[in-house]
Amino acid sequence: ELKVEQNPLFLSMQEGKNYTIYCNYSTTSDRLYWYRQDPGKSLESLFVLLSNGAVKQEGRLMASLDTKARLSTLHITAAVHDLSATYFCAVVDDYKLSFGAGTTVTVRA
Amino acid sequence: GAVVSQHPSWVICKSGTSVKIECRSLDFQATTMFWYRQFPKQSLMLMATSNEGSKATYEQGVEKDKFLINHASLTLSTLTVTSAHPEDSSFYICSARDIGRALPLGKNNEQFFGPGTRLTVL
Numbered sequence: 001e002l003k004v005e006q007n008p009l010f011l012s013m014q015e016g017k018n019y020t021i022y023c024n025y026s027t028t029s030d031r032l033y034w035y036r037q038d039p040g041k042s043l044e045s046l047f048v049l050l051s052n053g054a055v056k057q058e059g060r061l062m063a064s065l066d067t068k069a070r071l072s073t074l075h076i077t078a079a080v081h082d083l084s085a086t087y088f089c090a091v092v093d094d095y096k097l098s099f100g101a102g103t104t105v106t107v108r109a
Numbered sequence: 110g111a112v113v114s115q116h117p118s119w120v121i122c123k124s125g126t127s128v129k130i131e132c133r134s135l136d137f138q139a140t141t142m143f144w145y146r147q148f149p150k151q152s153l154m155l156m157a158t159s160n161e162g163s164k165a166t167y168e169q170g171v172e173k174d175k176f177l178i179n180h181a182s183l184t185l186s187t188l189t190v191t192s193a194h195p196e197d198s199s200f201y202i203c204s205a206r207d208i209g210r211a212l213p214l215g216k217n218n219e220q221f222f223g224p225g226t227r228l229t230v231l
Contacts, residue, residue, distance in 0.1 A: 033219075035222075040227075041224070041225070042202050042222050042223060042224045042225040043153075043202070043222045045219075045221075045222075048219060088152065088153070095141070095158075095206070096143070096155055096158065097143075097153075097155070097204075097220060098155075099152045099153045099154075100152065101151075101152050102151075102152050104150075
């Protein structure tokens, strides 16, 4: 059974500083997703990572994938309040998605 | 493109009644749709996989007689929560998988999520 672990589960960020969320998974997979969820809302797709060494960036968010280590990171640069949300990584297992527990991010001034 | 809708967006019902939630892919065909449940401050848990024209595949621990799934067309799947109880109160999210080959690299087989349905059972 595929297990996906995220840490930290909660992250209090100070505006302007950099932070990283980690996502480990237990078996090989050919793709990994990062999603954002705002309170009361559904998931918003941020990144899909397909291969070892893949790196994608959008604004202040950058995601990377190391398939050998079974590790993905979501790096936040110079945090701003708008980034407050819960972030999930999800790994494809066959055709299904297995989600991490989520990281709830709060950005404070 | 790749828009998924859900209806209703929220519903409140009495214990013992049944509730139907619809999931539609608006601009693509989806042979496979997925139903997830999310309790407050928790992650998404896959309940079942819905395949057009065939029976749904349920995850371990999900009662198929309680959560009836019908995938009658390539754009519509429905989840019916039968004899709902307060413990069924949750956020139900569907996703649809686009098998179209004309999508950008990485989008093939990606799941697109609906906006969710908040179910409250009194």
